[in-house]
Amino acid sequence: MRFRGRTRREPEPAAAPVPPQPGGPPPVLVIDALGRKCPIPIIMLAERIREVPVGQIVAVLADDPAAHTDVPAWCRMKSQEFVWEETLARGGWGFHIRRMY
Amino acid sequence: MSAYFDAASTEPLHPAARAELLAALDGAWADPARLYGAARAARMQLDRARARVAGVLGVRPDEVAFTSSGTQAVHLAVLGGAAARRRAGRHLVVSAVEHSSVLHAAELHERDGGEVTAVGVDVHGRVDPAAFAAALRPDTALACLQSANHEVGTVQPVAEVAEACRAAGVPLLVDAAQSAGRADVPAGWSFLAASAHKWGGPPGVGVLVVRKGVRWRSPLPKDERGGRRVPGFENVPGAVAAAAALEAHRAEAADDGPRLAALVDRIRTEVPRLVPDVQVVGDPVRRLPHLVTFSCLYVAGEALLAELDRLGFAVSSGSSCTADTLRPSHVLEAMGVITHGNVRVSLPRGTGAADVERFLEVLPDAVARLRRSAGVTAP
Ligand SMILES: Cc1ncc(COP(=O)(O)O)c(C=O)c1O
Numbered sequence: 001m002r003f004r005g006r007t008r009r010e011p012e013p014a015a016a017p018v019p020p021q022p023g024g025p026p027p028v029l030v031i032d033a034l035g036r037k038c039p040i041p042i043i044m045l046a047e048r049i050r051e052v053p054v055g056q057i058v059a060v061l062a063d064d065p066a067a068h069t070d071v072p073a074w075c076r077m078k079s080q081e082f083v084w085e086e087t088l089a090r091g092g093w094g095f096h097i098r099r100m101y
Numbered sequence: 102m103s104a105y106f107d108a109a110s111t112e113p114l115h116p117a118a119r120a121e122l123l124a125a126l127d128g129a130w131a132d133p134a135r136l137y138g139a140a141r142a143a144r145m146q147l148d149r150a151r152a153r154v155a156g157v158l159g160v161r162p163d164e165v166a167f168t169s170s171g172t173q174a175v176h177l178a179v180l181g182g183a184a185a186r187r188r189a190g191r192h193l194v195v196s197a198v199e200h201s202s203v204l205h206a207a208e209l210h211e212r213d214g215g216e217v218t219a220v221g222v223d224v225h226g227r228v229d230p231a232a233f234a235a236a237l238r239p240d241t242a243l244a245c246l247q248s249a250n251h252e253v254g255t256v257q258p259v260a261e262v263a264e265a266c267r268a269a270g271v272p273l274l275v276d277a278a279q280s281a282g283r284a285d286v287p288a289g290w291s292f293l294a295a296s297a298h299k300w301g302g303p304p305g306v307g308v309l310v311v312r313k314g315v316r317w318r319s320p321l322p323k324d325e326r327g328g329r330r331v332p333g334f335e336n337v338p339g340a341v342a343a344a345a346a347l348e349a350h351r352a353e354a355a356d357d358g359p360r361l362a363a364l365v366d367r368i369r370t371e372v373p374r375l376v377p378d379v380q381v382v383g384d385p386v387r388r389l390p391h392l393v394t395f396s397c398l399y400v401a402g403e404a405l406l407a408e409l410d411r412l413g414f415a416v417s418s419g420s421s422c423t424a425d426t427l428r429p430s431h432v433l434e435a436m437g438v439i440t441h442g443n444v445r446v447s448l449p450r451g452t453g454a455a456d457v458e459r460f461l462e463v464l465p466d467a468v469a470r471l472r473r474s475a476g477v478t479a480p
Contacts, residue, residue, distance in 0.1 A: 039400060065428050069429060077380060
C-alpha cells in the first residue's frame with residue numbers, strides 16, 4: 001500500500017521498471033529543476049518548451065514527488081505528448097515531453 | 102467580513118446544536134452508568150440522542166455508538182472489523198482515495214502482519230466497482246469505501262460495492278463523514294463511520310454504526326461503557342448536540358441544499374471561464390453538491406490559500422503539504438491530476454450568493470498576481 005508520508009522498506013511494486021534503453025529520441029533541451037518544488041518545475045517547462053522546435057523533445061529533471069504526477073497531468077491538460085520518464089541515478093526523474101504545437 | 106467556504110473541514114455549529122449542548126451541559130452532566138435520578142436523566146438523554154441519530158441514518162438505536170471523532174469511529178471499525186474476522190484472513194481492501202484515518206488504520210493493520218490492497222480510481226477520483234470487486238479475496242476480512250471523497254467531492258459507487266461485498270461475504274465499512282446529514286447512504290454496508298462536526302454538531306463527536314449480526318471485536322482494552330464499543334465516560338452533551346444538529350441539518354438540506362448546489366454550479370462554470378489554465382477536478386456529475394475543487398496551473402496552493410485568506414475567504418486545499426510529509430495529496434496523485442494550485446470550496450449552510458460573487462470577482466486577479474510574481478508568461 002502506498003500513502004503519503006509513509007516510509008517503505010520494500011521497493012514499490014506499482015512503480016514502472018526503469019527502461020534499460022531510452023524510451024524515445026534524445027532531448028534537444030534539458031531543463032534542470034532538481035531541488036525545485038512544484039509548481040516551479042512545471043513553470044520552467046511551460047516557459048521553455050517554446051525553445052524547442054515542434055515535434056522535438058524537451059526533458060525536465062525534477063525530484064519533487066509532486067512532479068511525478070504534475071508533469072504528465074500538465075501534458076494532458078496542454079495537449080503536449082508525455083513520451084517517457086527515466087529514473088535518475090542521483091534521485092529524481094527525467095521527464096521527456098514532445099512539443100506538439 | 103470573511104466568508105467561510107470550508108464546510109468539508111468543519112461546518113459551523115448549528116444553533117440547534119448550541120442550544121441543546123448548553124441545556125445538556127446543565128441537565129445531562131451526571132454519570133449515565135449510575136442509578137440515581139440525575140444519572141437516569143443523563144442516560145435517557147444519551148439513549149434519545151442515539152435514537153435520533155439512528156432515525157436519520159435509518160438504522161437501529163442499539164447499532165449506534167458515539168465516539169470521540171470520526172477518526173476514532175474509522176479506527177474502531179477498521180481494526181475491530183478486521184479483528185473479528187481474523188479466522189477468515191488478514192486481508193483488507195481500501196480505495197486509494199480514502200481519508201487518512203482509514204489509510205493509517207490500514208497501515209497499522211499491515212504493520213501487525215496484515216495485508217492491504219488499495220484499489221485505484223479514475224481521473225475523476227471514482228472507484229470502479231468491478232475493480233473493487235476483483236480485489237476481494239477469500240481471505241479478505243474487511244473492505245472500506247468512503248461515501249464521498251473529502252478533497253474532490255466525488256461520490257463513490259457504494260451500492261455496487263456493497264453488493265459485491267455481500268456476494269463475497271466480506272463486511273463493508275462506509276466512511277460517510279463527508280455525506281452523512283446531507284444525503285442517505287445506500288444500504289448494504291456492515292459498518293459506518295461519521296463525524297458530527299461535519300454536519301454542524303460539536304467537535305469531538307463521531308458516530309460508529311455496527312449493523313446487527315455483524316461481528317466486531319474491540320481492538321482496545323475492555324471497558325463497560327459506550328455499549329462496549331467505545332471506552333470511557335460518555336460525552337452525553339456532545340451526543341445530544343450531535344443528534345440535534347443532524348436532525349436540523351437533514352431537515353434544512355431540503356431547502357438549502359439546492360440553493361448551495363446552484364452556487365457551486367456557478368463556481369464550476371465561472372472559474373474556468375474567468376481564470377486561464379484552471380482544471381475543475383472530481384466527478385462532474387456524481388459529486389457532493391456543496392463542494393467544488395479546482396487547480397490553478399503555475400500557482401503554489403499554499404500561496405493561493407494565503408492570498409484568498411487575505412482577501413477574506415476561508416478555503417482549503419488538498420495539496421497543502423503537512424509538516425510531516427513532503428508528498429502531494431494522495432487523492433490528487435491517485436487521480437493523476439495536477440497536485441499544485443489546488444483550491445477546495447465547500448459551502449456551509451446559509452452561504453450567501455453575494456459572497457460567492459465576490460469570490461468570483463477577486464479570484465482571477467489573485468491567481469494572475471501570483472503567476473506574475475512567479476515569472477509566468479506562458480499562455
Ligand atoms: C472522509 C473523512 N473521513 C473521516 C474524517 C475524520 O473525522 P474527524 O474530523 O471527526 O476525526 C474526515 C474529516 O476530516 C473525513 O473527511
